[in-house]
Each structure stands twice: as C-alpha cells, then as structure tokens.
Amino acid sequence: MARLEDIPQPTRDAVVAAPCPAFDTQPFVVGPPLAQRRMAIISSAALIRRGEKPFPFDSAECRFLPASAPAGDILISHVSINFDRAGFQRDLNVVYPIDRLRELAAEGVISGVAETNYTVMGSTDPAAMTMTADQIAGQLRQERIDSILLSPV
C-alpha cells in the first residue's frame, strides 16, 4: 500500500514533492556483529504516554519512551490524518516493534534492547532536529546503545 500508486491523492503528490534535506557528508558506522548489538527504536509517530500532552503541531522535540511502558499507555499524537491508525489500534508493534525486538534479544539475535526508546513528530522539518539528535545521542551513550532502528508512520 505504500507503493505510490496506492497512496490517495493529493497525499501522493505531496510525499513525492516533499523537500528533503541534502547532506554534505556520508557517515557510515560499521558496528559489531548483530548478536553483540544493543538496540533502540526511534518512532516518528509522536507517541505519548496516556495522560501526557500531545506533541505540538510543528514540534522538533524528542520524547523518551521507557521500554517498560505498557502497550495500553502508548498513544499516537501525530498531526497527520493521512496514515492508517487501525493497525496500531490492534497491535502497537506495527508502529513501535518493541515486542518483536525483545523476542530477538531473548533469542540472542541481538544483544539487548534499550531501556529508553525515542519518538518525534515526523512531519516536522528535519532541519530543526539537530538538537534533537544531540539529545538522543546523549541518552544512547549513557545506556551504551550502539544501533538504532528508525520507524516512520
């Protein structure tokens, strides 16, 4: 369904025409074998804990999401109306695959899952997210996380 022909207009034209950042560098960090990696998730779904204020519309903030947060406490506060939420209503793993990642850690496919995961408002211009990246990086270092899975909506 995320084949372009399956996205309804005018969303289809908007996602194709969206200005994207062009970077001068091409970083590429080669890490340890997968079985030694400790992983975190970053979701762009503007996830919140039940009772928290939703993300403001153009927010560049990052919120920390404890891996221990119960599924029933996690809501989507993303501003966009152009993506499906029915899948998330049935199973949060389609957006935030915390259970799948835990299973891989339990099997030894990866070494572990971070205590803290992260979420941002994915419609915000990424140019505003430099400090967000610094904030996430600081927490990742504290928890000795080396690898990140990023998930859009």
Place this chain on the structure above:
Amino acid sequence: MCTRAVCALAHMLEERGFSTVAIASVRAQAEKTRPPRALWTTSQLGRPLGEPGDAPYQRRVLLAALDLLGRTDGPVILDDFIEDPPGWQDAPDWRAPPLVESGELLETPDSWAAAFGAELSALLPLWRTAQARFGRTTVGLSFQAPTAWPRFAARFLAGELPAVHELDTPALALRMLSDDIKALYGEAAQAEGPAPSAHQIDLWFWRQTVAGRLLIALRAVAMASENNALKTVGARFFVPTHWLP
C-alpha cells in the same frame, strides 16, 4: 513526511557515532534523503512493520532491516522488502457494526449531539469488546470521556470555542477529539470477526456513520472560524481530502 524525518535522523545519528537502519514507507523520500541504510517496505502508511497481529511478518521485516546493519557496502544502502503484507486487502467476511437510525434532521447543534450521542452509545458495548480483545484502547487523547463528546462537539457547531484544561487551545482540543472519535469507531469496527482493511473501516466511518458526517460538518465550521489555529486544523488536519463529499 515521516520517511524523510527518520532518514534524516538516521543520518544525524550516524554522524554522532551510531549504526542506524531506517524503515522507509515512501521510497522517493529515502532516495532523496540518502540515509546510511534504509529498507523500503510496501506496507501502507501507518503500518511500517506490516500487519497487526502478524508477528511472523513483522519479524521478517525487522530481520531484513537488521540484516542491513551487517552490510559493509555502504553508504548508501537502500534495499527493498517486496513481500506484500498478507492482510491489506478487503476482508469479504467482515461485517460493519450496526448503526442506530436516529431519525434526527441534522440541522442544529442539538440535533447533531443527539444523533451522535445515540450512535456512540450504541457502539460502546462493542468498543468494550474490542478492549477485551486487544487488551487496550488507543482512545485517550481528548482528555474527555466518550459521554462528553457529543455536547463538546455541538458547542463548536454553535460557534463557541470550548477548551479542555489539559490541552493548550480549542483547536487542539477539537483535533484530539476527532482522533478519539475515529479511534473508538475504529476499535469497535475491529471488535469481532476477521480483521477489516483500513479502507473498509474508513469507508464505513466516512460514508455511513453520523460521526463521520459530524467531523465533516465540524471541518466546515473550523474553516469558517476567525480563530486561525482552528482554521488551520479544519483545513489541513481534520478530514482526509479523498473522504470529503
């Protein structure tokens, strides 16, 4: 725009010393942003890992993404996961929840509140069934119980700008109310039987329910408002264009 955001953040975090892999829902945005590693999936927007309740499929997507972390032929690696999710087609055996016929002429705020309230009340048992089935609800953004929704919506239709203490503006309160309404109806639609496609739920919601028509009416009121935030919410963040009548 979320693929753009996760690809850009991947680049920034790789610069800060971490290995990253991004799932890309819109391939064109990954091609332009050029993150260190990305996996494009064919899942519909909002379901980057695939199908709800289909752990084996989600696992295959996840393993394909993690596999890119072991590759050394980058940057830039953009791979495709082209196994379509099994469940995004319409489910012919799905039955939409029955709706009450209120008989109300939807001409005044009070008549909207009455008709929406009647429809909503009739769906609440099914919504509770859904909560038992899935172990949770995603309703909760509006900071209001469903019983308060009809009257709150009617106040906007009457030209008022009601507020909710926990939310910063009436515009945000109305937007979060619309998300809660759609969430409750979406969960009720999935309470029993086979999983409907997202399109089946949307078609039912926007074309058959009072709630869908109410949101379309609220959109018109918001767009005509002198409150700029409300005007923006109505125009851009309320009803998908392809579901407008």
